[in-house]
Amino acid sequence: MALHERFYYQDAYQKEFTAEVLRQAEDENGRPYVVLSNTAFYPTGGGQPHDTGALQGIAVVDVEEVDGEIHHYLAESLQESGQVEGAIDWERRFDHMQQHAGQHILTASFVELFGFPTVSFHLGKELVSIDLEVEEVTEEQLRAAERLANDILLDNRPIETKWVTEEELDQYALRKQLAVTDEIRLVIIPDFDYNGCGGTHPKSTGEVGLISILGTEKQKRKTRVHFVCGGRVLKQLQKKNVELREASQLLSAPEDGVSEAIAKLQASHHVLEKSLEDAKETLLAVEAKELASSKEETAVIKAAFTNRTIQELQKLARLIAQEDECAIVFLVAKNDTKLQFVAARGSAVSISMKQVAADVLPLLNGKGGGSDAFVQGGGDRTMLADELLEAMERSCNKSSTN
Incomplete structure (x- = not known):
């Protein structure tokens, strides 16, 4: 099955499909899997996690490409050997589409503004991160890249995909060199980003919704930027609101006064710690005299x-x-x-x-x-x-x- 013939490349929005079972087997760990004539299930690759869903009602728990075959790992063995119905977990797929497209846009923003290239990308269950090949990124640079990325979302630019040959690559201003030389798939945001990518993406930048940078950390001689896109922004906001509300209640302080209340609490804590240490020293001196x-x-x-x-x-x-x-x-x-x-x-x-x-x-x-x-x-x-x-x-x- 050629790469461009797979359902998830033909239409990333396809949620259900029908295919023939070509082979059933178990891997070296005894996990049952099936190989299909075609599939809408995206296998782990390019920084994007695999899809989940069901085949004939049996849960698909993992999807991998092994020697050109897509292995659909199942919660239990499939009884059918002919045609099967498949359905992907659309909420998970669309979340991955938002995060992956958001990564392209944020990465391109850092390159556009400061020439900071991205050297790796990780799409986790809650957060997304990119590693920038630079030792330090200022708060002003982070906010500038975030603003530009969100401006691109507001423009609602199309996100195009195109299969090209190696000879055709000279026509595009690619963000980085490609490791593949055949079945090359480009993801294009016109006049902004041209990049080789095998992941799934929405049709337009507006569908990414919003991009929010949450923080950074040092990673050897690089800077790791943590961020979220789309529905994850709302989840992070809800999570932080709950934490802020609970902190406000514990401190008996208004939400906009939590930091001031914490500062007072820390000052009081330091005084108590010093008093406790003094008391301990006094008790030790008394104990020493008794001994x-x-x-x-x-x-x-x-x-x-x-x-x-x-x-x-x-x-x-x-x-x-x-x-x-x-x-x-x-x-x-x-x-x-x-x-x-x-x-x-x-x-x-x-x-x-x-x-x-x-x-x-x-x-x-x-x-x-x-x-x-x-x-x-x-x-x-x-x-x-x-x-x-x-x-x-x-x-x-x-x-x-x-």
């Missing part, structure tokens, strides 16, 4: 905790060591499947905390580091927290007798 005062005959102060960060253990151990220059501090926390510890010494103690860590880390299959005065580490929960504290104290006692 320091709990020291009995030996110089060792030890404690086990559950779900406590290594940062808190570090602060607590340093505060205790500052409180008591003769103290040796061992703190352990069990967090999920890990045991973490810190070991610190007061300024009057000479025992190496690095040696303590070296003795206990193999017991945990762990890693750690630090200095003779202060170390931290952690590893697997191969023992109880109290058992780890005992092992650290044994190491300390061994060092003190050597």
Whole structure:
């Protein structure tokens, strides 16, 4: 079946068709598919996703071109072997037509105004994107390209398709070089854009409806532009209105005052965060004094905790060591499947905390580091927290007798 003979190229608006079943089979993953004498189902290609719909009432879930054949993948095997009735999901098809045509127009707008070529195109379920071969695009450039694109829509210019030979290409000012040399299909917006394309498009630019650029992101040395066209613009507007209304209600602020209310909330949040940090520091200082005062005959102060960060253990151990220059501090926390510890010494103690860590880390299959005065580490929960504290104290006692 030649490319130009397929129903979706003869008439992109054809929703139903009749065709003969030429072959039924399954792919390597066991998915049933059929090959037809002709089809209105567009296969994935050129950045445009495949159509969906039904054959004899059975859902068509995927469509691919494989070695020149169009495979219609079905939700279940087709029983008929003769003539079948097909129907495409028109809402999905027309959405793809709007997005694809809108991409052509926006791409041409960036070239027309700034000479920024598009190097790739992606048509997603909610958003569409193009990658521009330029590292930075300003907000003013984005809005200018968006305005020009929408002006082309308002002009309601025809969108023409034409099959040409390689020899005929010189007659057209193509936007970019073509990779194909036979069965060349051009999509033309007169006096604006000439481009080789195998996708489906509406008959005029007005049917695209509207083009809205939503934002950009850096993509290596390129700029990715996210946008929507046609019915997707309305969906995005509705979605944003719902979000704005809910935010307005949560903030008890009018919709046009949401940003101001958020700024006040952030300022208040920062104050609360600072107050919370100050309170935590005060509590740690009190806890350090209590632990320091709990020291009995030996110089060792030890404690086990559950779900406590290594940062808190570090602060607590340093505060205790500052409180008591003769103290040796061992703190352990069990967090999920890990045991973490810190070991610190007061300024009057000479025992190496690095040696303590070296003795206990193999017991945990762990890693750690630090200095003779202060170390931290952690590893697997191969023992109880109290058992780890005992092992650290044994190491300390061994060092003190050597």
